[in-house]
Amino acid sequence: MNYKLFFNSLFIILFYSCGQQVSLDKDYPVLHVTLEETKTSLFDIFEKIELIPLETNNESLIKWVTKVKKYQDIFYVFDGGLYALLIFDHTGAYIDKIHRIGRGPGEYSMIYDFFIDTLQSQIGLLSPWGSVLFYNLKGDFIKKVDLPNPPPAYRHVELLPDNICLFWSISDGGDRFDVLNFVSMETGEKIRSFEYIENNVLTTWTSQIFHQDNNGNVFFIRGFSNEVFTVTPEKLSIAYAWDFGKKNNDIKEYQLPKSSDQNVDIRTFFQSFMDGTTSLSYHFSLQDQTDQYYYANMRFAFDTRKHLFYHKQTNKYHFFEHTTEGVSIIRPVLITDEFMLSELDFEKKEAISAYLFSDEDRQKLANLQEEDNPCLVKYTFKR
Numbered sequence: 001m002n003y004k005l006f007f008n009s010l011f012i013i014l015f016y017s018c019g020q021q022v023s024l025d026k027d028y029p030v031l032h033v034t035l036e037e038t039k040t041s042l043f044d045i046f047e048k049i050e051l052i053p054l055e056t057n058n059e060s061l062i063k064w065v066t067k068v069k070k071y072q073d074i075f076y077v078f079d080g081g082l083y084a085l086l087i088f089d090h091t092g093a094y095i096d097k098i099h100r101i102g103r104g105p106g107e108y109s110m111i112y113d114f115f116i117d118t119l120q121s122q123i124g125l126l127s128p129w130g131s132v133l134f135y136n137l138k139g140d141f142i143k144k145v146d147l148p149n150p151p152p153a154y155r156h157v158e159l160l161p162d163n164i165c166l167f168w169s170i171s172d173g174g175d176r177f178d179v180l181n182f183v184s185m186e187t188g189e190k191i192r193s194f195e196y197i198e199n200n201v202l203t204t205w206t207s208q209i210f211h212q213d214n215n216g217n218v219f220f221i222r223g224f225s226n227e228v229f230t231v232t233p234e235k236l237s238i239a240y241a242w243d244f245g246k247k248n249n250d251i252k253e254y255q256l257p258k259s260s261d262q263n264v265d266i267r268t269f270f271q272s273f274m275d276g277t278t279s280l281s282y283h284f285s286l287q288d289q290t291d292q293y294y295y296a297n298m299r300f301a302f303d304t305r306k307h308l309f310y311h312k313q314t315n316k317y318h319f320f321e322h323t324t325e326g327v328s329i330i331r332p333v334l335i336t337d338e339f340m341l342s343e344l345d346f347e348k349k350e351a352i353s354a355y356l357f358s359d360e361d362r363q364k365l366a367n368l369q370e371e372d373n374p375c376l377v378k379y380t381f382k383r
Contacts, residue, residue: 028237032315037321060097074088083108151179163185201262206284218230276301286332
């Protein structure tokens, strides 16, 4: 094991409190990567590439796609700009949406995240001000569950078995505390929590704090940390960690900007990171995994974004910004064992044309207009 990585992990774990069990298992997988780009073809990883243009009409307009889930051959598309959940069929045809801005029953001012409860056939929308609003799969309001306060601001949610949700939050008061809370959706009561101190400047930009595998294991990531944790109500433990050798971030050595205004701190930090003048060289915008791969979407200085696919069985990896075909893959919005979804890079759409699965998809590509809703690209994994 890389001992610098181990002691960095220990440093992070020592901040945890709340009396819950925390495990620092020494035999978790450490994934060694040099961060030197590899020549990667689309078809080193994928076997089929298809298009799913999301229908554009007056009711279905999208500002930006934050997250997508698929259930019963239906795509649920979360628009983080409009605080809406739009529903499309597997071809991208518009079905309906949940967009209830207001103060009445079933209405909200903002929504930050969502989940689908497949056992009870319902959708949960997370209001950052401390509630989950439930709707059936057709978008009809069912109930509202108020969440514990503190924390006052909830950001991300993941549904676990037994009708329990795991939340990631930010709470104010002196130092910033990032809080992991387990809350019953039956009673709205907190079951357990893990709490640790971290400057809020380092919590920005990560699009999804949690991901869940097909076995129900929930993983928790930090934007500038190489460790990925598993989380249960009983304990928090390291599931696996990246080791980039001399290129590893060292959070302990980074000097955080200091001012009385945290918004100023975040802007200062963002600018220095983009300029490449910080000691932090990369940020994990997204991490996920399939039965074959550990995946990371990484952001570097000057807004350079790269993909890292690490094969679990062979320990071989692909690390690239563009494929050898010249195709630019935008940050994924959904990853499953079978496929990955991301938005089409409209400005470079012609680069993908020759590699699409069918002539029908090539015609869809030709018909796309810049003012249309996003077009999703479905990359089916090679077996």
